[in-house]
Amino acid sequence: MVARTSRTPHDGATMKSLIKSFINALSWLLVAPLAWPVRWCAGWDHNDHLFAGASQLMSLLPGLPGVYLRRSFYRVVLPRAGDGCVIEFGTTLAQRGITIGRHAYVGPGCNIGLCHIGDDTLIGSGVQIISGTRVHYFDRTDLPIREQGGELNAITIGDDCWLGNGAVVMAPVGDGAVVGAGAVVVHPVGNAHVVVGNPARVVRKRGDQDSDKSPQPDGSSG
Numbered sequence: 262m263v264a265r266t267s268r269t270p271h272d273g274a275t276m277k278s279l280i281k282s283f284i285n286a287l288s289w290l291l292v293a294p295l296a297w298p299v300r301w302c303a304g305w306d307h308n309d310h311l312f313a314g315a316s317q318l319m320s321l322l323p324g325l326p327g328v329y330l331r332r333s334f335y336r337v338v339l340p341r342a343g344d345g346c347v348i349e350f351g352t353t354l355a356q357r358g359i360t361i362g363r364h365a366y367v368g369p370g371c372n373i374g375l376c377h378i379g380d381d382t383l384i385g386s387g388v389q390i391i392s393g394t395r396v397h398y399f400d401r402t403d404l405p406i407r408e409q410g411g412e413l414n415a416i417t418i419g420d421d422c423w424l425g426n427g428a429v430v431m432a433p434v435g436d437g438a439v440v441g442a443g444a445v446v447v448h449p450v451g452n453a454h455v456v457v458g459n460p461a462r463v464v465r466k467r468g469d470q471d472s473d474k475s476p477q478p479d480g481s482s483g
Contacts (some may be wrong), residue, residue: 288326288333292319296337303357312338312357320353335361343380356392356413362420375413379420379436387427390416394431394447419452437467 299306299315306312315338319331328347335342335354343363348354352371359373362380367373371384374392378384393414399406417433424430425442434440434450441457450456453467 284329285333288329289337292330292334292337295319296334299357300338306357309356313353313355316354320351323350349386358415368426374416376416376418376430378418379422381420382418382422382424384418384424385426385428385442388424389429390418391429391431392416439467 295315295318299312302311315334319327319334321327322330327350331348332342332346335346335348338357339354339359339361341360341362343361343365345364346361347366348361349367349369349371351369352367352373354373356375358375360377361367362378362382364380365378365382365384367378367384368386368388370386371388371390373390374396376390376392384390393412393416395412395414397406397411398409401409416430418424418430419434419436419438421437422434422439424434424440425444427443428440428446429444430440430446432446432449434446435452435454437453438450439455440446440450440461441455443459444457444461445459446456446461448460450461451463451466454463455465455467456463
């Protein structure tokens, strides 16, 4: 008789976990020659030029290997890049003070300024998160705008949010909020609010009973 061995779902999960751990460790080794110098130079990289340049380089790595390599890179250079976070191809980060939550997803071609992205938040492709509305002062007319300075304010994107493709965000977004595709957020968005348009306006709140008849984030009707 031939002895048979059975495999349980637990065995498959364990093997998958081991493979992921190996890939993460390999990714860390591959990005270490770039990531650690960027981190060590934080003290004199006051304008984050070195960080931004390294982010642009990392953004060019395609496919699933690029996802793993970027995650490992940002876990070294950022204050926080949570487990399972994904930063897709072509997305660049401008400031090293950015934090990214667990299982957050940042789609392709995004430009991310100073912000805090919560856990389980989804950010579509081409989204712009700008460091507030006063990045450039422009009140004076006797001086070029480029010489007037500005200020960077960290924008908080809450947990479990969804920012649709092409949205521009310059103000905080509360937990569970949805920002429609192409919306321009210049005022804070409350928890679980759904906003669309330019400037973004509230069209409903998630969980409302009449939500089936309300406009959807892509501008259509439910």
